[in-house]
Amino acid sequence: MEWIQQLVNGISLGSIYALIALGYTMVYGIIKLINFAHGDVFMLGAFIGFYAIARWEMNVFLALILAMILCAVIGVIIERVAYKRLRNATRIAALITAIGVSLLIEYTVIFFRGASPSAYPTIFETSNFEILGVKISTQSILILSVSIFLMILLQFIVHKTKIGKAMRAVSHDADAARLMGINVDNTISATFAIGSALAGAAGVIFGIYYTRIDPLMGVLPGIKAFIAAVLGGIGIIPGAMVGGLVLGVVETIVSALGYSLWRDAAAFVILILILIIRPSGIFGKNAREKV
Amino acid sequence: MKKSKVFWSYLALALVIYAVVQFLISGNMVSYASQNMLITMCINIMLAVSLHVVIGITGQFSIGHAGFLAVGAYISAICTMKFGMPFVTAILIGAVVSALAGLLVGIPSLRLKGDYLAIATLGFAEIIRIVFVNIDYVGGAAGMQVTHQSTWTYAFFGVFITILVISNFTKSRHGRACIAVREDEIAADAMGINTTYYKVIAFTIGSFFAGVAGAIYAHNFYIIQPTAFGFLKSFDILIFVVLGGLGSLSGSVIAAIFLTAISTYLQGFPETRMIIYSLVLILVMLYRPTGLMGTKEITHLFKFGKKGGTRI
Numbered sequence: 001m002e003w004i005q006q007l008v009n010g011i012s013l014g015s016i017y018a019l020i021a022l023g024y025t026m027v028y029g030i031i032k033l034i035n036f037a038h039g040d041v042f043m044l045g046a047f048i049g050f051y052a053i054a055r056w057e058m059n060v061f062l063a064l065i066l067a068m069i070l071c072a073v074i075g076v077i078i079e080r081v082a083y084k085r086l087r088n089a090t091r092i093a094a095l096i097t098a099i100g101v102s103l104l105i106e107y108t109v110i111f112f113r114g115a116s117p118s119a120y121p122t123i124f125e126t127s128n129f130e131i132l133g134v135k136i137s138t139q140s141i142l143i144l145s146v147s148i149f150l151m152i153l154l155q156f157i158v159h160k161t162k163i164g165k166a167m168r169a170v171s172h173d174a175d176a177a178r179l180m181g182i183n184v185d186n187t188i189s190a191t192f193a194i195g196s197a198l199a200g201a202a203g204v205i206f207g208i209y210y211t212r213i214d215p216l217m218g219v220l221p222g223i224k225a226f227i228a229a230v231l232g233g234i235g236i237i238p239g240a241m242v243g244g245l246v247l248g249v250v251e252t253i254v255s256a257l258g259y260s261l262w263r264d265a266a267a268f269v270i271l272i273l274i275l276i277i278r279p280s281g282i283f284g285k286n287a288r289e290k291v
Numbered sequence: 292m293k294k295s296k297v298f299w300s301y302l303a304l305a306l307v308i309y310a311v312v313q314f315l316i317s318g319n320m321v322s323y324a325s326q327n328m329l330i331t332m333c334i335n336i337m338l339a340v341s342l343h344v345v346i347g348i349t350g351q352f353s354i355g356h357a358g359f360l361a362v363g364a365y366i367s368a369i370c371t372m373k374f375g376m377p378f379v380t381a382i383l384i385g386a387v388v389s390a391l392a393g394l395l396v397g398i399p400s401l402r403l404k405g406d407y408l409a410i411a412t413l414g415f416a417e418i419i420r421i422v423f424v425n426i427d428y429v430g431g432a433a434g435m436q437v438t439h440q441s442t443w444t445y446a447f448f449g450v451f452i453t454i455l456v457i458s459n460f461t462k463s464r465h466g467r468a469c470i471a472v473r474e475d476e477i478a479a480d481a482m483g484i485n486t487t488y489y490k491v492i493a494f495t496i497g498s499f500f501a502g503v504a505g506a507i508y509a510h511n512f513y514i515i516q517p518t519a520f521g522f523l524k525s526f527d528i529l530i531f532v533v534l535g536g537l538g539s540l541s542g543s544v545i546a547a548i549f550l551t552a553i554s555t556y557l558q559g560f561p562e563t564r565m566i567i568y569s570l571v572l573i574l575v576m577l578y579r580p581t582g583l584m585g586t587k588e589i590t591h592l593f594k595f596g597k598k599g600g601t602r603i
Contacts, residue, residue: 034406085577091405092352093580096533099354099526100572107565219522226410265421268414275411276399 004134006256007249012140012209014248015147019202020225021232021240022154023075023195029171029235030191031087036098037078039222040105041196045071045203046213047109047118054121060208064146067204068197075196076189084185102222109215117214120207143205150201151241154194158237163190171235220264224251227271233281242282309447316443326443330511332551333446334504337453339531339543341500344457346529347538347586348466349493350473351401352409355416357524358396359498362419363389363505364515365429368437371510378440382449382506389502390495392419397494401487404476416525423517434516441511449507453500458540460496469493473538530572533582542584 020042027035045067052063082101086094128135158164166187169177178184206221207213228247232239247267254266274281312329315321321329342356367385370376376384400411429435460466468489471479480486509515531550535542550568557564575582 082573089580093576095406095409097573097576100569103565103569107562111562261425265418268418271414272411275403275407
C-alpha cells in the first residue's frame, strides 16, 4: 500500500510538471526556443493566486482563472518584447535572452517583495479519502482533476479549433503557413498565451499543494518541466504529459527510497540518459540532419 | 611589427602591471577590500576566458561552467586541507581533475547540439553540485572550511597563463579547427575536421582553467559551499562571455573586469545588481547579438589603415 501511496504522490507532482511542460513543448515546437522564463511565469502564477486568495479573498477557482489570464498576458508581453525581434537571430542569442528574461522576472519580484517565502492560505481542511487502504487527500484530487481538465481542454483547442490548426501548421513549417495566409505572429502569441496560462494554473496548484512559495521557486520546476518535455519528445503535446508524469513518479520513488537529497539529481540523470540514448524523446521520431 | 616583438611587448606589459600592483600591495597602499576585488576580478577573468574557449571559439553552448569551478574548488581544498599539500600542487591537481570532469562530461554530451547541449551541461553542473552536497567528507551542504592562501601573485599568474595558453591555442591549427566548427559544423566535418575531437579538446581546456579559477576561488573565501556553484554562478560567467562578445578574448576579459567592479560596488543591493545584469543581457542580445566586441579583439582597434577581412 505504501507504494501505491507514493505513486499517487508522484502523479500529483508529475501533473504539475506536465502542466508546465506543455507550455515548454508548445513554445519549442513552434519557435524552437527553450523559454527559460516559463518557470518564472509559473512562479508569477503562484503569486497571483496567493494574492487573489489571501488578500482579495477570492474563491479558489476564480483565483485560478485570474492567474491563468494574467499569466497569459505576461507570456504574450514577454514574447512581444523580448523574443519577437530574435526570431531570425541565432539560437544562442534567443536562449541568452530567455535566461535574461528569467533573471529579470525573478529579481524584479524579489526587489518588490523580498526573497522570503510566503505560506499559501489553506483553501479547505485537508481530508483524506481512503480508497483500498490508500489515503488520497482532497488536494491531490483537486490537482488531478484540474490538470486533467486543462489537458483535455488543450487537446480540444489544438485539434478542434482554428487557432489550434494554425498552431500545428506553424510548428510544421512557418514559412509555408505564412504563404497559406496564416498570421504567424498572432499564432505564436496565442501559443505563448496558452502555454503561460497553463503554467499559471500549475503555479496556483503548486501553491495549494506545497503551501510554500518564493520568488525563486520557478527555477527548478521550470528546468524539470523542460526535462519532462524532452523526455516525452519535445514539440509533442502527449509526450509532455507522459514525460511529466514519469518524472514526477521517478522523483517520488527516489525520495521514498530514502535518497531525497538526490531527488533533483535523478531528474538530470534522466535528462542526460534520454539525450544520449534517444534525443528525440519517447514519442519522437529520429530525424537526420541534412546538409 | 614582427609577431615575436608583439609577444614580448605584451609580456612586458603584463609584468609591469603585476609589479605595479604588487608594489602597491606590499606598500600597504591597497585596502583589503580592493585587494579582494582584484583577486575576484582575476578569478572572473579566468572563468570568462575559459568559457570563451568553449562558447566563443568552438561555438558549443555550455551553461554549466560553475560545475567545473566547483570541482576545482573542492578538489584543491581537499588537497590543502585534508592532505596538507602545498597550494601550487593543489591548484594543479584541482585543475587536472576538473579537466578530467570536463572530458567525462564532454565525450557524451558533445554529440548533442545547441539547446540540447546547453541543457545537458546545465544538468551535469547540477549533478556535480548535488554530489558535493551529499558527500559528508567535504562538509555537505554546510560547506568546507578553507584557509586563505590566494594572493595577488597566484591570481595574476593564473590569469596570465590562462590568457597565454588560450590565445596561443586559438591561433594554432587546433584553434582554427575549433573556429571552423563554430562557423559551420557540418561544413567543417565535410572538410575533414574531426569535430567531436576538437569540441572535446576545447571543453577540456575550458574546464582545466575553470579548475584553476576554482582552486584560487576556494582559497580566497575561507569557506566553500555547494550553493555557491549553482545556476546563478554559471549564468554570471555566461554573462561575461556574452557581454564581451562571443568570440572575443579581450572582450570577455574586459567584460569580466567591468562587471566585477560594478557588482563589487553593488554588493549591498544584490537585487538591483541582478536586475541590471539581466536587463543588460536582454538589451545586448536584442540590439547587438554579437556582444559588445563581436569577434574582434581589442588589438584590432589600434590597427589603423589596415584593410581586409576581419581577422579572427
